[in-house]
Amino acid sequence: MRLRNIFVIGATLSLLGIGVPAWSEDDPKSCTELLSADTPAYVVCHWMATEEEARDIALFWGANDGENMKETTPLDREVVDCNAAGNSCPGDLEGDGAMHGDGDPEPDGYVDDGGTPECDPGTECAVKPEALKASAEDIKGAAQTPQGQALSKAAESGLRVWIDTDLTDDWKAGKLAEAVKAVGALAAQPGVAGIRFATQLGYDQTFTTAEEIDKFVAETSAALRIAAPGKKLAAHTLVPLFGCGVNDACKVEMTKKYPLLDPERIGAFLTKGQIDQLALDAGLLATEYATWKIDATEAQRNQWIQVRAKAWDAYAQIAAEDAVLTAPGSSQLTAVQARKTLTERVATPLQNDAAETVTLWTRWQDPNGTVNRVLGEKLATNATWQQLDRLDSVKPRLATVYDPATPEVDTATDLQKLAEVFGQVYLTTA
Incomplete structure (x- = not known):
């Protein structure tokens, strides 16, 4: 790096x-x-x-x-005697004015507040480290939960495992410490590489101001660094402005429509070291730019040109994220169609050195209850999966999202099937 x-x-x-x-x-x-x-x-x-x-x-x-x-002796320190004639010292300084050494009793009325700074009413701006770190008993208990067992099965399948959770609601409810401690216990399980702590950051309706987002990312990142030392931290979002390219009318509209998705603000999360991986969703590419006659291919090209121009990959890993292969029931693409789609959405970002990894959704359920899949029911194979299976050379760079709460067959069988194609998995834990 x-x-x-x-x-x-x-x-x-x-x-x-x-x-x-x-x-x-x-x-x-x-x-x-x-x-x-x-x-x-x-x-x-x-x-x-x-x-x-x-x-x-x-x-x-x-x-x-x-x-x-x-x-040799230490450099002389300048000391001002406030009682000496001609010297004037402020009268509102803290302390009793006397010198104290290590081991001396505390002054009368001293209260140990743990060093916690004052916070705005109703907020929790600082948490003691011990409130965030999971105990050995917590870690052992987390291993026995359905999420912990799924993490174990994913690791056994040879997948590099990320915890996929969303801590935005916990942060807004003032329960960040409790949630982070629970995530830390899961992250301590063998095989866990990192934690994705936010999805659709700034795009959904959770936050109303950019300042809220900044504070959430800063506080959550800091807490997770304590609770899960050594683990990578990731977030998922969109940058609609990038798809416009040089079209000024498009840029004006995207800035107005998505004020919380300012590229400079998102880039700051990377340069400050608050996020180690940033996933950029492709969900808007096919439809959002039609007014300006910008199709999905051009919008994607525009996006990755902007990412490279800003050198985001110099500060963090950049991932592309896409659900384009899924369809109600299962993928209906022919082998030729699947190959073309994989070329556009997987090969292109990787070959252009824009994204280091690509996350492809393989199963999700819409609000109406319709299950969208790549594979058919009960993991039935099809032309799309066969084309995915041919991408063995980039398998370590391919990831998917899996929710053990809604298995297709059972967690172990599902993960074994996913490991045929993918090298990494984001395992939903909440």
């Missing part, structure tokens, strides 16, 4: 005409010759001190039985 950031910065400097200094082979502090022959050219070695300088430094501190070292 650091190297990718360096490349981006270097390219920007070049465009601005700013030269990046290279270490000269004649530099006495260069130690590049110690590197192996196959070391990339951009890796350099530079001594902090030459051999002669290091010798002089050692002799200075070691001379006369370390006399110089013994005579």
Whole structure:
């Protein structure tokens, strides 16, 4: 990740005409010759001190039985005596005005609030770490839940596992700590790579202001970093403005229609390190841009050009997300149609180095109760699945979403089938 950031910065400097200094082979502090022959050219070695300088430094501190070292003392600190004549100090400072050392009793009236800052009424802006971390008993109990057992079965199937949950409602209800602790217990199960904590972020009706979204992402990300250290954090959203390309009328309308999906705000989640993976949904590509005669292929191309231009992949992993292969009952695509769709929605983002992974939905239920699938009932294969099965070379980059609460056959059988095609799975836990 650091190297990718360096490349981006270097390219920007070049465009601005700013030269990046290279270490000269004649530099006495260069130690590049110690590197192996196959070391990339951009890796350099530079001594902090030459051999002669290091010798002089050692002799200075070691001379006369370390006399110089013994005579060193901490830098003098400036201390103002408020009681001395001519000195004036503010009268509203905290404390009793006396010096205290470690182990001394606390001043009269001192109350330990845990260091928690004041919050707005009705909000929970800070939570002590112990309230977020799951205990060994919590983790053991989570393993016995249906979600924990599904995580285990997914890992056994060879799938890289992500927890797919949505903490927006918990955050708004002031129950973030409780929800994060439960997710942390599940994330501690073997094989879990990361947590997706928001879906359709800024697109659904959960938030009404951009400031709310910023606060939710900042607080939830910080809490999850404590509750599930080492796990990747992901979010799913849309950036409708990207599909417009250079069409100004389209950009004006998308900005007006989706004010909470500002690319700069979403990009800040990545540059601040709050999100490690960002999934961009393709759900609007086929219909949202028809007014400006922009079809799905052009809208997708516009989107990924913008993603590359903003160098989002220098800060986080970018994923494409699509449900285009599903249909009521099962996919009805012929082999030729399926191949064309996979080329457009899977191969193109990957080949253009726009998305590192592609998440394809294989089963979901609409509000009317209709089940949309790729496979047929009871995992019956079809032409679409056969074409998916041919993408073995990019299997590690393909992911799907699975809800163990609504199995097609049973969780173990379903996950084994998904593992034939996909390398990763987002397992719904709430």
